[in-house]
Amino acid sequence: MNATTANMTTDTGMELFDTPADKPAQRLFVPGPTDVHPDVLAAQDAPMIGHRSEELESLFGKCTEQLQQLYHTEARVFTVAASGSGMQEAAIRNAVNRRVINFVNGAFSRRWHDVSVGCDKEAILVEVPWCTAIKPAQVEDALQTALAGGRVDAITVVHNETSTGVASPIEAIAASVRRVSPHTLILVDAVSSFSGTKLPFDAWGLDLLLTSSQKALAVPPGLAFAAVSDRLIDGAASLSGRGWYFDFLQLDKYRKRNTTPATPAISLLRALSVQLDRIFAEGIDARYARHAFCAQKTHTWATQHNFGLMAEAGYESPTVTTVENNLGLDIAALNRFLGEREMQISNGYGQYKGKAFRIGHMGEVWPSDLDQLFRAIEEFMAAER
Ligand SMILES: Cc1ncc(COP(=O)(O)O)c(C=O)c1O
Structure with missing residues (x-):
């Protein structure tokens, strides 16, 4: 695959960047420290x-x-x-x-x-x-x-x-x-x-x-x-x-x-x-493309669920997305809920605590990991309603 021309999905709708067979479930969606592969x-x-x-x-x-x-x-x-x-x-x-x-x-x-x-x-x-x-x-x-x-x-x-x-x-x-x-x-x-x-x-x-x-x-x-x-x-x-x-x-x-x-x-x-x-086994261009894909996937999920994005348009980070908490989620409670499922995100930093939350999509995070995280956040939101 040419990383720079990678589409978001294949013709059949299947996602690119198939999760490696030896990939453990992702725990940390904080912007570092990130999960480290067992090897x-x-x-x-x-x-x-x-x-x-x-x-x-x-x-x-x-x-x-x-x-x-x-x-x-x-x-x-x-x-x-x-x-x-x-x-x-x-x-x-x-x-x-x-x-x-x-x-x-x-x-x-x-x-x-x-x-x-x-x-x-x-x-x-x-x-x-x-x-x-x-x-x-x-x-x-x-x-x-x-x-x-x-x-x-x-x-x-x-x-x-x-x-x-x-x-x-x-x-x-x-x-x-x-x-x-x-x-x-x-x-x-x-x-x-x-x-x-x-x-x-x-x-x-x-x-x-x-x-x-x-x-x-x-x-x-x-x-x-x-x-x-x-x-x-x-x-x-x-x-x-x-x-x-x-x-x-x-x-x-x-x-x-x-x-x-x-x-x-x-x-x-x-x-x-x-x-x-x-x-280098993954390939550095493929790795850059995976990060770009995960960033785009996170933006799409956030906006489809009516969240705003905090970053100035056009300057969004490839590795961490700051989601505006315009829906008023209790971020501490969300993280407790995620913790029961062995996952963690970050609160907004400093002045944005409670007003935003950050999702790290760097290092060992693959699209399928984000699917699991998003499902859990959606479950939390449904239970809160
Ligand atoms: C952009 C940036 N610079 C510097 C630092 C400080 O790095 P460290 O915590 O490794 O000292 C951090 C930590 O998160 C960071 O995100």
């Missing part, structure tokens, strides 16, 4: 190895090569034992000398601003309403204004705001930054979208694209990743305050030997390796 969980049971061993280096090297393919890049990919927030901090410490613009349209882009402030940077906050995307024109305006006050070392933007289910147009944003301020580094968070949709690091000319293990990658929490450009690394050499654990120059030195400066999370690397094999 991936089992990979963590293997006995320890020395972290300066050839076995570790070959495991690390294999994972890095596969990650480079997923990033669509020839550039370096760092793997560290941390969650996504750790890599947000690493990005700021290694890319920003003094001034950074943080584009904020939800909780996790806001976190990156807080991280920038916490790292003592002059962090310029450009905020747009939650549930809307960051647009290239806003980026150009903000850059032009900030440049009047001096050099802007970097901008930060979150591709997929997990708090609202909005995806910002990264390719166009990156093109705007390069046009207006060619020296400014483009730092992107794809924590909840990486591997669920194509984010070609080289083709889009990004400087840093970070993610973590527990979302669409469907690996247990604890690993963070970043593809990093040469020009970011070159600039980092003259920055002070890079710290030690997240110092990219140090990480780069060890990466060349397929290892890390500090003890790597060996069991998680084993899990990652098995999951990357599973991802």
Whole structure:
């Protein structure tokens, strides 16, 4: 099947993306951590190895090569034992000398601003309403204004705001930054979208694209990743305050030997390796298409049941849908009902608690899993009537 031309259904009305035979029932429809396949969980049971061993280096090297393919890049990919927030901090410490613009349209882009402030940077906050995307024109305006006050070392933007289910147009944003301020580094968070949709690091000319293990990658929490450009690394050499654990120059030195400066999370690397094999066995284009299909299926279900969608039209996330709770469901009660059926969704985030609910359709979620979830929600709604 050509993933880009995949229809929603076959001629006979049968759905594409047949559920794999070894797929356990999906439990988590939250936008991370996501369910992890039993083979991936089992990979963590293997006995320890020395972290300066050839076995570790070959495991690390294999994972890095596969990650480079997923990033669509020839550039370096760092793997560290941390969650996504750790890599947000690493990005700021290694890319920003003094001034950074943080584009904020939800909780996790806001976190990156807080991280920038916490790292003592002059962090310029450009905020747009939650549930809307960051647009290239806003980026150009903000850059032009900030440049009047001096050099802007970097901008930060979150591709997929997990708090609202909005995806910002990264390719166009990156093109705007390069046009207006060619020296400014483009730092992107794809924590909840990486591997669920194509984010070609080289083709889009990004400087840093970070993610973590527990979302669409469907690996247990604890690993963070970043593809990093040469020009970011070159600039980092003259920055002070890079710290030690997240110092990219140090990480780069060890990466060349397929290892890390500090003890790597060996069991998680084993899990990652098995999951990357599973991802490539499915096929990355097929995987992107499955995520797009699941997103569309969720939108269709929500609107057919008279719910609204919170995300700005045209910028809906490929991995998490934020459904407006305009029908006034008791979301806590709904989740208790789903829990009795070993399923779980997420409440709205922050200001949207009770006003919206989020359905994660990333990682190991297949269309048949969504059918089961939707049936259960419909049952709950019928019982509430
Ligand atoms: C878009 C985004 N960025 C950053 C984070 C923080 O990641 P972590 O919880 O792995 O530190 C999250 C967590 O949900 C996220 O969704």
